[in-house]
Amino acid sequence: MKPWQVLTALALVGLIALFASGIGRDPRYIPPALLGQPAPLFEGTTLKGETFRLKDHRGKVVFVNFWATWCQGCKEEHPLLLEIARRFGSRPDFLMVGIDYKDDPEQARAYLRRYGGDTYPHVMDPQGRIAIDYGQYGVPETYLLDREGRIVHKVTGPLRPEFVERVLIPVLESQQRSQSPSPSSPSSPPVKGGERPLSPGGKGQGLP
């Protein structure tokens, strides 16, 4: 065989292999780019009018849930959120925070009054800037951050009950032993692997 024939055969086989490996995948699925990476630090105003800063909660396992009143999947998972808040909300090393994504604050407050869930803070994200910073593309979406502030798990769509046993409890327990230095001390080193510069108000965050 001539060299160009070999090259042609290789190109053909390579392309077919690439397409074959891709054809079974869901084209809507976006692999989470931030998995294992330091979670983007955000700050913003909560529905109760308080300021929330993620960096104030270093050393905790943080459960970040993006939701909206106009989102059907969020209503589906809401009872589970309430259960997680009830079971783990009082732990000092655990924090739940909701991100109220592109919503009317009045309606959001009414929603929480009606369905419950205002035991933990809900940060308003009217422009979707926190959402984009997390690489989010729909609601509901849930991220679990370990004590080092890394994103260890991402759930797209309504949360399922298995999440508690399979993801949340292992993360809460696995690191309990390794949290030797006082985790809540503000002087403790922040997120490993570099902190991202941030701008306040939950607006678009600065580039690294």
Added chain:
Amino acid sequence: MGEADRMKTLVAACLLGISLITGFTFSDAATVEETAADQRVRAIAKQLRCAVCQNESIYDSNADLAVQMRALIREKVEAGVSDEEIVAYFVSRYGDYILMEPRKEGVNWLLWLAPLWLLAAGILLVLGLVKRWRREGAASPAVPDPDGHLHRKLEEELRRSRSGREGDV
């Protein structure tokens, strides 16, 4: 159709063609009201894929998320962030998925070059085959019938089948 009519048709077709071609260019060109920032936002937004509609760039899409992303790009452009940094920011959040065109690196080169290579190889193949057919076609007639025997036989068969059919009627 007269000669004049034909000319008119030709001119009309040319004009239509030109307007189509330039029409495409116009849609891509900067409009008069566009500022430098607008142009940069457009250029960046065209490189990024809409996360909820797959085949559209966030420049073309009217999905909520795309609108927000455009607003964010504008904010960053106005804050003096460079184009490369803005694209890198979106890639860091959404991965390579967000890029409309695969990066020109590593195994992606196969995606870029293999189709061109295969096209060239295909053209060469077809040219080679055509050349061979022509050579073979010139050398020998389609059906060799040197003394006209087959031709006569064919005529005879045809005549017989015609008269046979008339006999049936």
